[in-house]
Amino acid sequence: MPGRRVVIVGVAGHWGAELARRLERDPGVDYIAGIDIEPPPVKLERTDFIEADIRSPVLSRLLPATEADTVVHCGILWYPERGRPARVLHDVNVIGTLQLLAACERTSTLQRLVVRGSAAIYGCEGATPYFFTERMARTLPLRTRFQRDVSELEAYVETCARRHPGLVCCILRYQPEIGPDLDTPLARYLELPVVPTQLGWDPRLQLIHADDATGALEAAARAPVRGAVNVAPSGSISLSHILRLARRPTLPIPHPLFGPALERLGRRLGAGPLYGDGVRMLRFGRGVDNERLRAELEYEPRFDAEGAIRDFAAKSPGRRVGPSLHLGDLTGRLSGAVR
Amino acid sequence: MNAQAQADSPQAVADFLRRMRVGIEDGLDPMSAANRAADELPQRLANVAQLVSRRLRGEYHEDEWGFDEEFAEAVYPLFEFLYEVWWRVEANGVLNVPAHGRALLVSNHAGALFPFDASMILLSIMKQHPLPRWARFLVLDWAFVLPFISAFMRRVGGVPASTHNAARLLGQDELVMVFPEGAKGTGKPFSERYRLQRFGRGGFVEVALRTRAPIVPVAVVGSEEIYPKLGDARPLARAVGAPFVPVTPTFPWLGPLGMVPLPSKWRMEFCEPIQVTDYGPDAAEDRRLLFDISEQVRETIQGKLYENLVKRRSAFVSPL
Numbered sequence: 185m186p187g188r189r190v191v192i193v194g195v196a197g198h199w200g201a202e203l204a205r206r207l208e209r210d211p212g213v214d215y216i217a218g219i220d221i222e223p224p225p226v227k228l229e230r231t232d233f234i235e236a237d238i239r240s241p242v243l244s245r246l247l248p249a250t251e252a253d254t255v256v257h258c259g260i261l262w263y264p265e266r267g268r269p270a271r272v273l274h275d276v277n278v279i280g281t282l283q284l285l286a287a288c289e290r291t292s293t294l295q296r297l298v299v300r301g302s303a304a305i306y307g308c309e310g311a312t313p314y315f316f317t318e319r320m321a322r323t324l325p326l327r328t329r330f331q332r333d334v335s336e337l338e339a340y341v342e343t344c345a346r347r348h349p350g351l352v353c354c355i356l357r358y359q360p361e362i363g364p365d366l367d368t369p370l371a372r373y374l375e376l377p378v379v380p381t382q383l384g385w386d387p388r389l390q391l392i393h394a395d396d397a398t399g400a401l402e403a404a405a406r407a408p409v410r411g412a413v414n415v416a417p418s419g420s421i422s423l424s425h426i427l428r429l430a431r432r433p434t435l436p437i438p439h440p441l442f443g444p445a446l447e448r449l450g451r452r453l454g455a456g457p458l459y460g461d462g463v464r465m466l467r468f469g470r471g472v473d474n475e476r477l478r479a480e481l482e483y484e485p486r487f488d489a490e491g492a493i494r495d496f497a498a499k500s501p502g503r504r505v506g507p508s509l510h511l512g513d514l515t516g517r518l519s520g521a522v523r
Numbered sequence: 524m525n526a527q528a529q530a531d532s533p534q535a536v537a538d539f540l541r542r543m544r545v546g547i548e549d550g551l552d553p554m555s556a557a558n559r560a561a562d563e564l565p566q567r568l569a570n571v572a573q574l575v576s577r578r579l580r581g582e583y584h585e586d587e588w589g590f591d592e593e594f595a596e597a598v599y600p601l602f603e604f605l606y607e608v609w610w611r612v613e614a615n616g617v618l619n620v621p622a623h624g625r626a627l628l629v630s631n632h633a634g635a636l637f638p639f640d641a642s643m644i645l646l647s648i649m650k651q652h653p654l655p656r657w658a659r660f661l662v663l664d665w666a667f668v669l670p671f672i673s674a675f676m677r678r679v680g681g682v683p684a685s686t687h688n689a690a691r692l693l694g695q696d697e698l699v700m701v702f703p704e705g706a707k708g709t710g711k712p713f714s715e716r717y718r719l720q721r722f723g724r725g726g727f728v729e730v731a732l733r734t735r736a737p738i739v740p741v742a743v744v745g746s747e748e749i750y751p752k753l754g755d756a757r758p759l760a761r762a763v764g765a766p767f768v769p770v771t772p773t774f775p776w777l778g779p780l781g782m783v784p785l786p787s788k789w790r791m792e793f794c795e796p797i798q799v800t801d802y803g804p805d806a807a808e809d810r811r812l813l814f815d816i817s818e819q820v821r822e823t824i825q826g827k828l829y830e831n832l833v834k835r836r837s838a839f840v841s842p843l
Contacts, residue, residue: 310673311664311683314588315691384670388589388677419587422677428581439670471587489587512579515572 187214189293190405191252193238193284194259195231196220198366199300202398203256203405204231210406217250219243220259238280247287254296255288256405257281260337262302262330262360263369263458274333281337285344288351296352298404299341303357303414304461305334308468314388314420315473318357318412328460338412345410354408356400359416359472360465362492363394364499369458373446375500376453379427380445383436386424387469390416393492396485403483413481414472419489423466429490430497431510439467588659588692589677595657598679599649605639606646609786610745611841614647616793622654625693625736626796628700629727629820631719631828632708633747635769636782640746641700645680647791648698659692660700661685663709665766686726693734701727703817706766710755716747717828725810725817728799732807732816737796740820742827745789748838750774788841790831794823 190207194200195218207213208230217232218224224233236246238259247255260277264270281299288294306316307324326332338355345353360370370391373379392400392415400415427434437445443463450458458466478484487495539560546556561572577583578593585591606612620626632638641660649655661684667673682688684705692699702708703722711720731738754770774781797820799806806812 310668311666311685313685313687314682315687317687320687382670384674386674386677420589422585422589422674425581425583425585428579431580490584510579512576512581515576515579 187212188254189213189215189217189250189252190254190256191217191219191247191250192231193219193255193257195224195228195233196222197258197261198225199398199401200224200256200258201226201228203258203401204228206398206402207405215250215252217252219246239275239283241283241286243283243287244290247284248291248293250291251293252291253293254298254405254408255284255291255294256401257284257297257299258401259284260300260302260334263462265369270329274329277330277333278336278340282340285340289344289348294351296405296408297341297344297354298401298408299337299353299355300401301338301355301357301412302330302334303359303416303470303472304328304331305338305357306470306472307331308387308461308464308470310468312468312470314471316414316471317473318414318476321357321412327464330461352408352410354404354410355412356404357412357414357472358397359390359392359414359470361394361397362391362496363397364496366394369450370462371496371500372450373458373462374426374430374432374496376432376449378435379432380435380437380442380449381423381427382439382442382467385439385467386422387466388420388422388471389426389465389469390420390471390489391426391492391496392417392485393487393495396483396487396492399486400477400481400483403481407481409476409480413476414474415477416472416474417485417487417489417492418474420469420471421489421493423469425490426493428510428512429493431513433510442466585678588680588682590657590659590680591678592657594678595680599646602642602646603650605784606643606650609784610643610749610789612643612647612745612789612791614651614791614793617647617651618653619739619793619796620648620652620698621737621739621796622652622656623696625696625734626698626739627689627693627727627731627736628658628698628739628741628793629824630700630702630741630743631717631746631824632702632704633711633716633743633749634784635709635750635752635767635771636774637750637784638702638709638746639749639784640743641681641702642679643746643789644700644741644743644791656698658698658700661689661702663706663766665706665764668764686730689727689730690734693730693736699736703727703821710752710767710769712755713747713751713753717744717832719821719825719828722817722821725813728813728816728820729807731799732802732813735800737798737800738816738820739796740794740823740827742792742794742824742831743789744791744828744831744835745787745838748787749784751785785839787838788835790835792827792831794827797823 192200201224219234219236221237261273264273305321309324542560543556546559583593645658659680662676662681667683704720707720750771752769756768760768
């Protein structure tokens with residue numbers, strides 16, 4: 185029986201490259217190709233790099249030529265960054281996915297499609313179900329541009345799945361990732377010497393550990409299920425608890441000023457603004473139910489919500505000079521619990 | 524024991540400072556002097572300091588709903604004061620609350636400014652049940668778009684009122700409190716006190732049927748006098764998005780002082796649980812049945828309210 189042929193779209197990103205690295209170790213995979221506009225950041229041994237822009241129609245010629253049976257789309261961008269404004273994000277996320285789906289429809293050998301999406305589709309509101317299940321998408325208003333993009337591209341994938349019943353389409357809805365050496369705006373926010381928070385708010389968060397994020401992606405690439413799957417750790421943790429575990433002094437700011445303050449501070453300290461989604465998330469929080477991930481995708485996250493933070497806190501001390509000035513450490517030293 | 528610790532503390536702080544001065548006179552730097560002084564603190568104070576330090580270092584547990592048991596225990600004495608002294612709560616039939624497993628407590632809702640009934644029901648179970656357990660309560664959505672209040676509610680066991688949340692909690696064998704009257708109950712004028720409002724769409728019965736949780740009706744007398752609502756500042760309510768803004772004899776005239784609830788006498792009664800396990804699997808979709816059970820619960824509570832109103836005699840003076 186011939187092995188599998190996998191194409192990873194967005195291989196220059198962290199998740200695409202990590203997935204390629206893991207699949208290379210899998211003897212059941214015969215051929216791996218990576219598509220992106222620039223080469224992957226890490227050295228890959230047996231991954232073919234195909235230089236192509238996901239937004240261009242050339243994908244429709246390149247993809248069928250690979251004779252792939254699995255396509256994993258890791259090219260969805262979450263955060264605007266310098267040189268990559270929100271408009272480019274929309275192009276890559278929506279138009280890019282549309283081009284990719286068109287190319288997939290031309291690829292007769294294709295059996296599985298995995299899209300690495302976002303749990304932002306559920307939104308962040310004050311009063312919501314505390315654990316969204318996959319069927320609750322779009323029950324809340326789509327307030328930010330990124331949310332609308334995610335919702336739109338999911339609709340395209342759903343249409344594609346309906347038109348091609350033989351093709352197994354799986355959308356992974358990721359909660360934000362956290363990891364000791366993961367560089368995202370959220371991680372940079374948590375690394376700030378003094379972390380601004382929104383006065384009076386304490387959101388419930390679920391941050392998935394980077395290992396689990398890659399693990400779930402690998403599980404989905406190996407044996408995808410139909411439809412949407414939430415990727416999140418079990419349990420949840422509040423922001424105040426996160427910041428205490430990570431020993432970060434906080435600075436509560438009235439919430440209308442939080443976004444602008446973070447943007448100003450971000451430019452100074454290189455933390456990067458979090459934009460609408462992040463700001464709403466750090467006010468209201470969001471939790472999703474990961475039952476489908478564990479039962480159907482058969483992936484059991486190694487870290488729960490608190491464990492992921494403990495691992496992050498243990499391995500990344502944050503940026504500070506001199507001894508910790510966090511109250512917890514000070515009182516700990518006084519009471520003799522910490523020396 | 525607690526009062527003892529408080530009485531001790533000024534003395535202990537003075538001792539601590541004295542020892543610290545001795546340390547500095549011995550030529551130690553302030554940090555080591557503080558360390559040495561702290562080593563000699565009396566045990567009780569050291570325990571408190573250790574608890575505080577442990578909290579600040581994040582060494583505590585919160586469950587997946589954000590309920591923080593230690594925090595709830597820390598604010599417990601305040602509510603205990605309201606329970607024992609302020610409202611002199613008398614609770615009957617607490618044994619009707621199952622000692623383990625899931626159950627849905629359904630109660631009348633009142634208290635225009637702050638509905639304290641949830642906390643008092645919770646306390647009566649903690650204080651009087653032979654096997655005390657923390658109950659969770661469903662809170663009006665609006666409270667969860669407010670800063671401070673939303674964070675506080677979540678830590679002591681509140682969750683936004685949603686059938687998904689209720690069903691998940693019951694699925695985890697928790698005790699869940701719901702107030703089907705919702706804002707209609709808390710916002711009713713003083714003249715209509717103890718007249719139960721419409722019970723929504725019967726969503727609570729649907730959840731109980733789906734999760735096969737027994738329904739325990741609870742009648743609370745006394746809560747409807749703590750903030751006599753005489754009027755409603757409608758334009759203000761519309762401006763801030765609140766369901767209503769009450770006007771009471773003291774609020775908003777006396778400012779923050781107007782938020783002090785009146786010390787009425789409370790009586791609480793937990794009724795016999797209504798079992799719903801006998802109904803078939805698709806009973807939860809039967810509108811007729813939902814309304815029937817909802818009405819049965821409503822009538823039970825209404826009946827018990829009248830009964831307890833008579834037994835209570837006076838609203839503010841407790842009989843000797």
